[in-house]
Amino acid sequence: MMSEHSSGSSASSAGNAGGSTPQRRGRTYHARANAGTPRGRFGFRGQGGSGRRPHVNVRTGYVPGRQLPTTAATPATTGEPALAPAHTPSRSHGHPRPQGAGHGHPRPQREDRGGARPRNASRSREALRRDRRNLRPPAGGFNYGSKRADVYLPPAPDEDTVRVIPLGGVEEVGRNMTLVETKDDIFVIDVGFQFVPEDDAPGVDYILPNIRYLEENKDRIRAVFITHGHLDHIGGVPFIMNRIGNPPIYTQYITSLMLKKRHDEFPHLPPLNIVVMQEGERVKVGSTYVKSFPVTHSIPDSMGVSIETKHGNVLLTGDLKLDHIDGKPTEEEDAMWTSLGKDKNLMFIADSTNAERDGFSITEGKVHATIEDIVRTVKGRLIVGTFASQFERMIKIIEIAEKLGKKVVTEGRSIKTNIEIAQKAGILKVDPKVLIGTNEMADYPSDRLIILATGAQGEEFAALMRVATGKHKFITLTERDTIVFSSSVIPGNEVSVQKLKDNLYRHGITLLHYRSSDVHSTGHGNSGELVWINSKVGARYFMPAYGFHSMLRCHARAVAQSGVVEKENIIVPDNGTVIDITNGNILKVHKEKVPGSPMMVDGFSIGDVQEVVIRDRQMLAQDGMFVIIATINLKNGRLRKSPDIISRGFIYLRESQDLLSESRVLIKKIIEDMTVGMDPIDLEYVKGSLADTVQRFLFQKTQKTPMVIPVLIGV
Numbered sequence: 001m002m003s004e005h006s007s008g009s010s011a012s013s014a015g016n017a018g019g020s021t022p023q024r025r026g027r028t029y030h031a032r033a034n035a036g037t038p039r040g041r042f043g044f045r046g047q048g049g050s051g052r053r054p055h056v057n058v059r060t061g062y063v064p065g066r067q068l069p070t071t072a073a074t075p076a077t078t079g080e081p082a083l084a085p086a087h088t089p090s091r092s093h094g095h096p097r098p099q100g101a102g103h104g105h106p107r108p109q110r111e112d113r114g115g116a117r118p119r120n121a122s123r124s125r126e127a128l129r130r131d132r133r134n135l136r137p138p139a140g141g142f143n144y145g146s147k148r149a150d151v152y153l154p155p156a157p158d159e160d161t162v163r164v165i166p167l168g169g170v171e172e173v174g175r176n177m178t179l180v181e182t183k184d185d186i187f188v189i190d191v192g193f194q195f196v197p198e199d200d201a202p203g204v205d206y207i208l209p210n211i212r213y214l215e216e217n218k219d220r221i222r223a224v225f226i227t228h229g230h231l232d233h234i235g236g237v238p239f240i241m242n243r244i245g246n247p248p249i250y251t252q253y254i255t256s257l258m259l260k261k262r263h264d265e266f267p268h269l270p271p272l273n274i275v276v277m278q279e280g281e282r283v284k285v286g287s288t289y290v291k292s293f294p295v296t297h298s299i300p301d302s303m304g305v306s307i308e309t310k311h312g313n314v315l316l317t318g319d320l321k322l323d324h325i326d327g328k329p330t331e332e333e334d335a336m337w338t339s340l341g342k343d344k345n346l347m348f349i350a351d352s353t354n355a356e357r358d359g360f361s362i363t364e365g366k367v368h369a370t371i372e373d374i375v376r377t378v379k380g381r382l383i384v385g386t387f388a389s390q391f392e393r394m395i396k397i398i399e400i401a402e403k404l405g406k407k408v409v410t411e412g413r414s415i416k417t418n419i420e421i422a423q424k425a426g427i428l429k430v431d432p433k434v435l436i437g438t439n440e441m442a443d444y445p446s447d448r449l450i451i452l453a454t455g456a457q458g459e460e461f462a463a464l465m466r467v468a469t470g471k472h473k474f475i476t477l478t479e480r481d482t483i484v485f486s487s488s489v490i491p492g493n494e495v496s497v498q499k500l501k502d503n504l505y506r507h508g509i510t511l512l513h514y515r516s517s518d519v520h521s522t523g524h525g526n527s528g529e530l531v532w533i534n535s536k537v538g539a540r541y542f543m544p545a546y547g548f549h550s551m552l553r554c555h556a557r558a559v560a561q562s563g564v565v566e567k568e569n570i571i572v573p574d575n576g577t578v579i580d581i582t583n584g585n586i587l588k589v590h591k592e593k594v595p596g597s598p599m600m601v602d603g604f605s606i607g608d609v610q611e612v613v614i615r616d617r618q619m620l621a622q623d624g625m626f627v628i629i630a631t632i633n634l635k636n637g638r639l640r641k642s643p644d645i646i647s648r649g650f651i652y653l654r655e656s657q658d659l660l661s662e663s664r665v666l667i668k669k670i671i672e673d674m675t676v677g678m679d680p681i682d683l684e685y686v687k688g689s690l691a692d693t694v695q696r697f698l699f700q701k702t703q704k705t706p707m708v709i710p711v712l713i714g715v
């Protein structure tokens with residue numbers, strides 16, 4: 001007879017929960033404090049059972065906007081609906097390859113991360129996923145962590161009330177989604193996602209807005225409007241649309257191309273129902289008119305929407321800035337905003353990303369002039385690193401090249417894709433001969449070459465880093481090369497950008513970046529621009545959106561100080577805040593919020609309660625694992641042989657023979673002390689106690705707390 005007691009993914013924590021967790025590095029060590037092992041930035045509480053002492057989290061670092069439940073979690077293997085059972089791309093290529101990471105958004109290096117993984121590792125991950133799928137119940141809705149009774153889902157507003165709920169993007173830059181609701185209709189504006197820093201949630205690919213409220217009210221969703229093609233506005237589409245009933249998506253042409261291109265990577269999903277709007281077009285959706293209006297941003301076909309309700313219009317800008325000359329908006333801008341201001345505007349919702357900066361931002365025109373200057377004067381080859389989503393700038397550079405008789409080489413998949421989109425959309429019209437392949441570079445003198453490359457954020461596998469580290473097949477840097485970073489540094493990427501710069505400078509090149517000259521402009525207006533726009537719109541109510549809380553606050557303050565909107569009519573929301581306006585003049589902000597915590601996309605699974613998994617990953621990343629395999633004779637309780645030990649990421653076993661043999665002796669003793677004389681032998685009980693003692697022993701010896709997983713086999 002053989003019975004196996006092992007700890008699987010979900011049980012691994014349980015294996016640990018059986019044991020105490022010494023705190024690291026001289027902190028209080030609870031000799032028998034039975035708690036889980038919360039070490040993550042989420043501050044998860046251990047999932048131990050009764051009688052476990054609550055744990056002090058020594059590693060704080062709470063991430064704003066993240067409100068994961070700290071209650072005992074559901075095992076990872078249950079309740080995780082398969083996102084896409086039919087879709088099995090390999091990790092290295094499968095993931096939604098963004099059309100270039102936009103300004104200030106995602107962390108593009110994540111895209112290629114899988115490429116570095118050894119083959120067998122990805123295969124076993126694949127196998128793991130297969131297993132998970134098999135264990136999962138049939139798909140059907142997200143896993144929201146249970147039917148938590150405390151979820152707030154207010155009934156639909158009455159016929160004189162307009163409701164606005166930001167579901168994402170108001171406590172972060174990313175995962176934008178706002179809904180505007182009347183008694184009969186719900187309109188969703190933007191379906192974004194956000195990349196997650198590796199430390200916060202190892203292995204999690206993206207986070208999405210929480211769509212629980214929308215799922216509950218699916219039947220009233222009339223349409224989705226997408227303001228523009230950046231990932232923090234379109235990234236969630238493949239994960240979310242079919243879960244909210246695939247309503248039609250209204251957007252402009254270039255955004256529609258980007259949506260389609262991206263959707264091609266999810267062949268198992270039903271096609272999107274996209275309605276292409278003309279610039280400034282007004283459409284009737286259900287019983288409501290919705291008008292689009294053009295806005296200036298760093299990607300073409302950016303639009304805002306004005307939803308015309310009975311009591312006035314609700315306007316959302318998406319991301320925007322102003323085109324201006326030395327702080328004076330251009331005639332086009334003035335005319336557009338003035339005409340919009342003639343409507344009966346109830347509420348204005350606008351981009352706050354750069355609201356912490358005063359005055360007016362640098363215009364794209366200024367950047368173009370600077371770059372043209374550089375192209376004209378530079379001796380030798382020019383390499384421009386930029387965001388692939390900077391259509392206008394890439395187009396401008398190609399046009400300048402044509403004008404000055406130079407050739408352009410593109411490096412990086414997202415740039416190539418977006419240049420194809422620009423050609424298809426007819427916004428890039430140059431002689432095709434201007435664009436040449438990398439293999440043709442040798443045919444031209446270096447001062448006739450411009451290379452447009454991805455990777456100015458220091459992404460590990462992008463073109464610029466390969467060039468910088470001498471790993472590029474065709475491009476070898478020399479002292480005659482000039483490199484321009486036509487981008488800003490996305491917060492969080494400082495270290496990788498620094499590495500990239502250092503690697504580049506080792507070749508003696510010249511580097512120009514946004515701090516040294518006007519080679520980059522943001523896509524988001526400064527507070528001067530935002531206040532000007534707000535004054536033109538003249539809505540009674542104002543809600544700053546699209547940004548971290550500090551940005552929203554600065555935006556609100558600037559608008560209040562200018563006197564454009566009365567202070568009590570400005571609402572600074574959180575994700576999930578419910579704002580009702582009745583009869584056009586009664587404001588009610590609900591005390592409770594609808595679910596707004598992020599939904600995680602982790603491989604195929606989506607949910608907001610994978611704390612157990614995340615916590616295990618964090619623990620494994622910190623201290624590794626220690627597996628004990630022991631075979632016990634069930635007749636007499638003795639070990640059949642010395643226990644086997646496998647460890648990963650903990651200590652180098654070969655150089656720790658003493659620790660190993662001490663561990664073996666200890667393990668044998670703990671087990672036999674309990675099993676000899678026990679009848680019948682309860683391996684589950686033995687396992688808990690063993691994990692506990694071994695973990696304490698290892699901590700004393702190493703100041704590390706690896707995940708201890710005992711596998712006891714009774715024969």
Ligand SMILES: [Zn+2]
Pocket residue numbers: 102228230297319523
């Ligand atoms: Zn944007």
